[in-house]
Amino acid sequence: MEAGAMKGRRVHVIGAGLAGLAAAVRLARAGAHVRLYEAAQAAGGRCRSYDDAELGCRVDNGNHLLVSGNVAAMAYVTEIEAAATFDVGDSAAFPFLDLRTGERWTVSPTDHLFPWWLFLKHRRVAGSHAWDYLQALKLRNAGPRQTVAEVLPRESILYDRLWRPLTVAALNTAPEEASAHLLWTLFAETFGKGGAGLHALLPRQGLSESLVDPALRVLAARGAEISFGHRLRAISLVGDAVAALDFAAKGQVDIAADEAVVLAVTAPVATDLLPDLVAPTEFRAIVNAHFRIEPARVSTGGAHPPFQGIVGGTAEWLFVKPGHVSVTVSAAEPIIDRPAEDLATTIWRDVAKALDLPHVPMPAWRVLKEKRATFAATPEQLQRRPGPVTSHHNLFLAGDWTATGWPSTIEGAIRSGFAAAEAVRR
Numbered sequence: 001m002e003a004g005a006m007k008g009r010r011v012h013v014i015g016a017g018l019a020g021l022a023a024a025v026r027l028a029r030a031g032a033h034v035r036l037y038e039a040a041q042a043a044g045g046r047c048r049s050y051d052d053a054e055l056g057c058r059v060d061n062g063n064h065l066l067v068s069g070n071v072a073a074m075a076y077v078t079e080i081e082a083a084a085t086f087d088v089g090d091s092a093a094f095p096f097l098d099l100r101t102g103e104r105w106t107v108s109p110t111d112h113l114f115p116w117w118l119f120l121k122h123r124r125v126a127g128s129h130a131w132d133y134l135q136a137l138k139l140r141n142a143g144p145r146q147t148v149a150e151v152l153p154r155e156s157i158l159y160d161r162l163w164r165p166l167t168v169a170a171l172n173t174a175p176e177e178a179s180a181h182l183l184w185t186l187f188a189e190t191f192g193k194g195g196a197g198l199h200a201l202l203p204r205q206g207l208s209e210s211l212v213d214p215a216l217r218v219l220a221a222r223g224a225e226i227s228f229g230h231r232l233r234a235i236s237l238v239g240d241a242v243a244a245l246d247f248a249a250k251g252q253v254d255i256a257a258d259e260a261v262v263l264a265v266t267a268p269v270a271t272d273l274l275p276d277l278v279a280p281t282e283f284r285a286i287v288n289a290h291f292r293i294e295p296a297r298v299s300t301g302g303a304h305p306p307f308q309g310i311v312g313g314t315a316e317w318l319f320v321k322p323g324h325v326s327v328t329v330s331a332a333e334p335i336i337d338r339p340a341e342d343l344a345t346t347i348w349r350d351v352a353k354a355l356d357l358p359h360v361p362m363p364a365w366r367v368l369k370e371k372r373a374t375f376a377a378t379p380e381q382l383q384r385r386p387g388p389v390t391s392h393h394n395l396f397l398a399g400d401w402t403a404t405g406w407p408s409t410i411e412g413a414i415r416s417g418f419a420a421a422e423a424v425r426r
């Protein structure tokens with residue numbers, strides 16, 4: 001959006017997750033007068049960092065992996081001037097460990113568009129052949145109602161060691177119910193661009209320092225007003241327009257005819273506020289476990305990669321971070337109701353094997369359960385994603401659950417924010 005395109009126009013953005021921040025930054029940079037309201041006392045929503053008193057270190061609410069091919073996320077990082085806050089891999093490299101056999105391998109696509117790397121054994125999944133990867137093309141022709149498990153051969157080694165882990169990690173939905181079509185979109189926009197689009201970007205400090213705080217600084221510099229502790233309770237609609245926003249104890253904000261509202265809250269909150277809205281109704285869980293570990297015990301410079309995928313255990317992705325190790329288990333419905341200590345013990349066993357550490361004693365730990373981490377990426381739920389434009393002429397929608405064509409991810413949230421900003425401009 002060109003600078004000045006929105007000069008002086010007032011836009012109210014509700015929700016300071018990445019969708020709301022991306023919309024607010026785009027609009028503010030185009031000259032709009034942005035007012036951003038957030039229910040919590042901090043921005044970031046489902047993508048944020050905080051100081052954990054028990055662990056004695058700063059942790060991210062969940063592990064988030066960005067890659068260089070995430071075009072909207074890269075544009076956002078540039079717009080909020082945060083590129084220097086990331087460590088960027090020199091090449092694409094996804095290390096894996098199979099806990100059942102002890103085998104380790106690194107999927108390492110070269111930067112070329114044509115996947116020559118598939119012909120090099122040491123760059124592939126252990127035990128796979130170059131032609132096995134042609135299976136992915138079956139996703140391209142999948143029908144809109146087909147699941148990943150219906151399309152990809154379940155008996156193949158790649159299903160267990162690549163297709164399943166990627167589906168679960170990227171769609172937060174088990175392959176037996178995840179949309180094959182959505183997985184294809186993701187492959188086409190990442191692997192399809194060659195390894196150059198798969199270099200990992202890891203926040204040097206934390207998610208907030210890389211994706212949230214810089215955005216708030218850009219907004220403040222552009223005169224945006226940011227109000228925390230403002231939970232939108234009701235939207236008053238008159239005819240086809242929003243006439244006022246009701247922030248309960250914080251008061252009511254009247255919306256003038258030439259002002260716009262971007263609703264960038266979660267799907268359940270949006271449907272509470274707008275009962276006629278059709279939006280996703282099913283969600284999937286993520287469990288994160290953090291373990292306090294002195295940096296000297298695990299160095300990312302040598303034996304331990306900064307992150308690795310794990311198959312054949314409970315832990316799925318393991319990240320080595322400053323002062324702690326952090327583990328993600330996605331599509332976590334089968335384990336979410338287990339007691340936290342039991343989960344920590346099971347996950348720690350996997351971590352100890354992966355990092356060659358003693359099983360006992362287990363270090364200080366924290367287990368975070370997020371029951372509604374993302375919407376369920378099933379064919380049925382994808383039909384329920386609305387676009388940014390509503391039947392009310394000054395009301396626009398953003399959020400990872402809107403129709404971005406992407407799963408519920410940082411990239412999807414930022415795309416939705418940009419799309420809402422563009423819709424406001426139009």
Ligand SMILES: Cc1cc2nc3c(=O)[nH]c(=O)nc-3n(C[C@H](O)[C@H](O)[C@H](O)COP(=O)(O)OP(=O)(O)OC[C@H]3O[C@@H](n4cnc5c(N)ncnc54)[C@H](O)[C@@H]3O)c2cc1C
Nearest residue numbers: 015017018019039045046062064232399400408409410413
């Ligand atoms: C544990 C976990 C791990 C994840 N891992 C990954 C990953 O590895 N890679 C990846 O790309 N994505 C990952 N995600 C998904 C990613 O975090 C989300 O897709 C993204 O952050 C969603 O952003 P959003 O702005 O759409 O929604 P949210 O972040 O939910 O933002 C909505 C905001 O609206 C505010 N709000 C709600 N109601 C109101 C109200 N009534 N009034 C005012 N404000 C309100 C909320 O407080 C919140 O700040 C993960 C998510 C979780 C929970």
